[in-house]
Amino acid sequence: MTCINIDEEKLLSSSASPESNPDFLVIRIIGRIVLSVLKQCWALSSTMFITICIFYWIFGGISAFVLLCFSAAGIVYRAGDQLLYYPEIPPNSRIFVPAPNTVDLPFENIFIKSMDSTKLHAYFIPQPQANQCATILFFHGNAGNVGHRLPNVKGLYKHLQANLLMVEYRGYGLSEGTPSESGLYKDAQAALNYLFNRDDIDHRRIIVFGRSLGGAVAIDLASRTCNSDRIACLLIENSFTSIPDMAIQILPWKGLRYLPIWFHKNKFQSKRKVTSIQCPAVFISGLSDQLVPPTMMLDIYTHCGSERKLLLQIPNGDHNGTWTRQGYYAQLERSIHDVCSDRILHQQQVQHLSVHTV
Known part of the structure; x- marks a missing residue:
């Protein structure tokens, strides 16, 4: 079993729309499960149905019921990726990827080979003196493509005075392949390796940024x-904290909390991995x-193993638009300076910081 972690392009509608109602969200999730079974697993479903009928005829109802439970679990497990990754939302996201020059940013259109040779699309946006x-x-969320994040990236480019590498996961935008948890981890590692293969940037000052699903990808990368x-900074x-935790949060089925971890195809166990992170x-x-x-x-902040960490809380920030709130970039710049000025700015050691609130 798994659940969706809906990101920017999945929540384009206003807060007054049916999608903002938890009951409608559950209905949509259940409907997506059904459609996934019909579209992706129809052959398996038909085979299981016939097998269950045979078991019922030979061994009786109990055996058939047990087989039915295993079959349903297997089908939902196989449909897990369909419930988490939304590379085609909004429509045409796999065809049209807005370029940085649409928001007046310089860029290089590049392709990177992932760790398993899957070709990934990316934009490199350099400062004048890179x-x-x-x-x-920059690691994006679970919907759309990197072009949909350009307004936010322009703010990072302008206020933090940094180069940016925006990479599209496999199966997103113009990248090849199909999304998977292990695949996204490989893509993240390939993107970091790519930066270290460039000779026109400072390898001592690489910052890894991840929002929503991208945060789980970034935590895995930094924990290795x-x-x-x-x-230099995360x-x-x-x-x-994890996809199983999100399943419990979104779906109103109390039995989900008792399911073993292996029941979830996608896990993204950030709470466990963050304990081994040592960078600011x-x-x-x-x-x-x-x-x-x-x-x-x-919870993630508390369990982070780094001695130089900071929690930046923005009172009116929502899931998709925290970066649009007043003072966001100034506070982010100051936070980076505070936790890692020794590695990013002035090469000075700083003490461990507690919670910092906008």
């Missing part, structure tokens, strides 16, 4: 031993987030 500033590796000295915004980290939490409870961001 080797004299930090570089942000091979990257412990490669990431920025996580409105992300979750800033956790940005919109306190008006109606999708991912702000308590999850607090």
Whole structure:
């Protein structure tokens, strides 16, 4: 079993729309499960139905019921990716990817080979003197493509004076392949490796940024031993502790909390992984987030193993629009300076910081 973590392009409608009602959200999730079974698993479903009938005829109702439960679990497990990844929302997201020059940003249109040779599409947006500033590796959420994040990226480019690499996960935008948890982790590692293969940027000043689903991808990347000295700062915004935790949060079925972890195809266990992170980290939490409870961001921050970490709480920030709130970029810039000025700005050691609130 799994659930969706709906990001910017999945929540384009206003708060007054039916989608903002939890009951309608549950109906949509259930409907997507049914459609996934019909579209993706019809052959398996038909086979299981025939097998169940045979079991019922030979062994009786109990055996058939047990087989039915296993079959349903298997079908839902196989449909897990359909419930989490939305690369085709909004429509034409796999065909048209807005370019940075549409918001007056310079860019290089590049393609990167992932760790399994899957070709990934990316935009590199350089500052005039690219080797004299930090570089942000930007991981997007679970819907749309990198072009839909350009207004936010323009703000990061302008206010943080940093280069940016925006990479599209496999199966998103113009990238090849199909989304999967392990695949996204490979894509993130390939993007970081790409930055270290460039000779026109400062490798000591690479910042990894992830929002929502991208936050889970960024945490996995930063938790890997091979990257412990490669990431100068980690920025996580409105992300979750794990997909099983999100399933419990979104779906009103009390039995979900008793399901074993292996029942979920996608896990993204950020709360467990964040304990091994040692690099400076800033956790940005919109306190008006109606999708991912702000308590999850607090939980991730609390369990983070870094001695230089900071929780930046924005009272009126929602899941998709925290970055649009007044003072966001100024507070983010100051937070980065506070937690890692020794690695990003002045090469000075700073003490561990507690919660910082806008």
